[in-house]
Structures are given as C-alpha cells and as structure tokens.
Amino acid sequence: MQQMQKKYSKVFCSAIACAMGLGVALLSISPAQAQVVNSKLRKHKMDILQPLTVYFVDVEGGQATLFITPEGQSMLVDTGWPDHAGRDADRIAAVAKLAGLDHLDFVLLTHYHTDHVGGVPQLLARIPVVEFIDHGPLRETTDAPTVQGYDAYQKLLVQTHTKHLLATPGMKLPLYGLTATVVSADGNMLAAPLPGAGEQNSFCKVSEQRPTDQTENARSVGMVLQYGKLRLIDLGDLTWDKEMQLMCPNDKLGKVDVYVVSHHGWDHSGSPAFVDGIAPRVAIMDNGENKGGSPSTWEIIEKSPRLQNLWQLHYSAEGGATHNVAAPYIANLQGKDTGNYLKLTAYPNGRLVVFNARTGQSQIYPAP
Ligand SMILES: [Zn+2]
Secondary structure (H helix, E strand, O other): OHHHHHHHHHHHOOHHHHHHOOOHHHHHOOHHHHHHHHHHHHHHHHHHOOOEEEEEOOOOOOOOEEEEOOOOOEEEEOOOOOOHHHHHHHHHHHHHHHOOOOOEEEEEOOOOOHHHHOOHHHHHOOOOEEEEEEOOOOOOOOOHHHHHHHHHHHHHHHHHOOEEEEOOOOOEOOOOOOEEEEEEEOOEEOOOOOOOOOOEOHHHHHOOOOOOOOOHHHHOOEEEEEEOOEEEEEOOOOOHHHHHHHHOOEOOOOOOOEEEOHHHHOOOOOOHHHHHHHOOOEEEEOOEOOEOOOHHHHHHHHOOOOOOEEEEOOOOOOOOOOOOOOHHHEOOOOOOOOOOOEEEEEOOOOOEEEEEOOOOEEEEEOOO
C-alpha cells in the first residue's frame, strides 16, 4: 500500500497539489469528491497565477491608466491634464503608492493633446520614470496647448536623460509575461491581423464612413494586450475613421474581454464596426462629468453583443437620466467628485474583477 501510495502520489501530486497537501488524499476519495478537489486545484492554480492589474485614475476626462503586469512591470498610459495644482499627478502618484510602486517602468503617451501629455512635468516631479513611449514628432502644430504640452515633454526628455521608445504598428512593447502589440501609431495602422483575428466584420455595413480626422487623436498609439486567454484593448483617442481601417472589411483585432473605452466615450470614436466587432465583456470609460460619455457612444457600447457591464469614471452630464449606468458602476457621482479610481484585476483565463474605490465594492466576472 505504501508503495502504491508513493506511485499514485507521484502521478497526482503536481507542485500545486503537493503544496496543498492533496496528492496522497486523492487515493481514497470517490469520483464526486475527486471532482471537488480538482475544481479546488484549478481555482488555486488560477489564483496563484499573478493577475494583470489596471488602475483607471480619475483625471477628469483625460486619460491616466496604470497597468501593472503579472511580472510586476508598470506602464502608465498618459498623464492627464496640467495645472490644477498638480491634481492629476497627485492622483496618479497616490495610486502608484497604493500599488507599491516607487517608480514607473514606462509611460506611454498615446498622443500629445493636453489631457494626455499635459501632466508629464508634474508627474516627473513626483515619481521617476525609466522610459517614455510615444508615436514620434507632433504633427498638429496649429493648436497652442498641444504644442506647449509637447514642448514641455521634449524638454524634460532631454533634461532628465530619460529613455525613449518609438511605437510603430506591429511592434511588441517590452513587457514580460504578456504580449502587448501596438496596433496604431502616428496615423498608421496594423497591416496584418493579430493571431486569431482576420474574419470579415459584419458590423462594417452599419457603420457610417466619416471624413479623415486631421488632429493628434488619429495618431494615437493603440495596443492590444494578450495574457493567456485574456485580451484587453486601449486605443487612446483613436478616431472613427481609423477604427474603420482596423476593422473593415476584415477585423484585424479580434474579440476582447476588456475595452478601455476610446476617447473618453466621446462620439468622435466608438463606431459600431469597432465596438461590436471587438465585442468586449467589460468596458471601462474614462469620461469626466462634462467630457465624453456621449449618449450615442454610450448606446453603442451598452448594446454591443457580449457586454456584461460598462463602468464609468464619472457620471456623464450629457448622458443625463437615460444614458448613465447604475450608480454602483460609477466611480464619481454628480457633484461629489473626490477623484475615485476603478481597479481591474484580470486573470489569464479571462476571470475579471472590477473594484470601485467609491463604494468599496467589487464585481466578479467568471472566466467565460
Ligand atoms: Zn483625450
């Protein structure tokens, strides 16, 4: 019996099972009990795999999204607005501290509009950054605040000798343990479909064609992040016309679990071809009370085929009574803005947990 136990314990005792003291126990249990044990093992295995963590910092209708990879690397996507006595940089630094970070490995600037690049000087005064990632030179040189934000960023790059990486479509960002592919940059789009994508997109025919956007928005660095089965997309403020290039007639991106809502939910982005094509399970919108959250965009997301919940960083004044999600899914309600964040914890099997810092409540989305 001892020999048999040894033999079976070798067969059944994976590293996880041994750690749980379950290897030998499997010998003397019924099939039903074995099923329970197996399910516990699966859950335990999933729990010990480090999740991807994403903080959606409230920067009042700008973007500041902090990714912490399973390997512990940090990447902040955009830095919010300038001024306001460093409000946005303070909020980013507070969330970084909460996450146990004393520096940021990467800051990816999607584009140079002031609600994305404006916070760079204040951020650098609070937390060190190892490397910046961007789409290259500013192209929209006619907008004074944009030029000012870009110049301040360039000056700091030189002064602080911070490393710089140019993003181009198709390249993989230097993150370990997951794959983050750049799908748009400087107005150029991914040429070939991502693995698993490339099907004809039936939602193209219900999406109107829109004129080419000439602003920095269309030059946004966009990425699709894959970790195991989990897929997440963040395209910054990429505009409708560029979405159509990525999604029509064939979908180059494929379905995602999480959609970081483009352009703060403003109706210059978020075409049905894109949103229905990527068919997110969960969408998180970085709108402000008076910026983004357009009713038409909100409706497209809410009606997308696989959506379980849309979360909002803010109640949207434009959305009013009919185009806002229920209060538990909003981080900052009307008139009570204290800069609450949302936090996503995402596992490689597709299990998601969204935490609302205002309510202290989490919602769990089991793996599909
Ligand atoms: Zn923006």
